[in-house]
Amino acid sequence: MLALACVSGLSTVYAASPRKESFDPAQVTLGLDTYRQFCQRCHGTELRNSGASTFDLRQFPPGEYERFLESVSEGSGDMPPHGDILTEEEIDALFAYVVTTQRSNSL
Numbered sequence: 001m002l003a004l005a006c007v008s009g010l011s012t013v014y015a016a017s018p019r020k021e022s023f024d025p026a027q028v029t030l031g032l033d034t035y036r037q038f039c040q041r042c043h044g045t046e047l048r049n050s051g052a053s054t055f056d057l058r059q060f061p062p063g064e065y066e067r068f069l070e071s072v073s074e075g076s077g078d079m080p081p082h083g084d085i086l087t088e089e090e091i092d093a094l095f096a097y098v099v100t101t102q103r104s105n106s107l
């Protein structure tokens, strides 16, 4: 995975990417706060939405951090870009929140 990040040419950005099996609880909490503020109105409480008009984040592949970062920063389809609103730390935290919530939902 590390080699892949390096050849992408964005290694400085991805060097800090979360690739851990579990996330720091403080990071997940920041992700939850950020999610409620910026994402929940479209993506639903605890990621629960039908996926009909937005995207069902429970289905987002947890291995695709780069895709997450890019889609959230630059926007995707009808989703507006958030790159100027959120820090990379907040986007990392959102990813941690999404992956952690996916895991707890699937129990």
Ligand code: HEC
Pocket: 035, 038, 039, 040, 041, 042, 043, 053, 054, 055, 060, 067, 068, 071, 072, 076, 077, 078, 079, 080, 082, 094
């Ligand atoms: C205005 C409504 C809206 C808001 C706010 C919003 N999204 Fe989205 N999001 C969408 C829509 C619509 C899609 C489907 C876009 C598409 O079809 O490509 C989407 C897709 C996504 C995807 C999948 C993109 C892909 O690679 O396929 C991710 C991840 C995502 N949103 C995360 C977030 C996060 C995190 C936030 C909060 C920072 C957020 N969204 C805020 C509407 C929104």
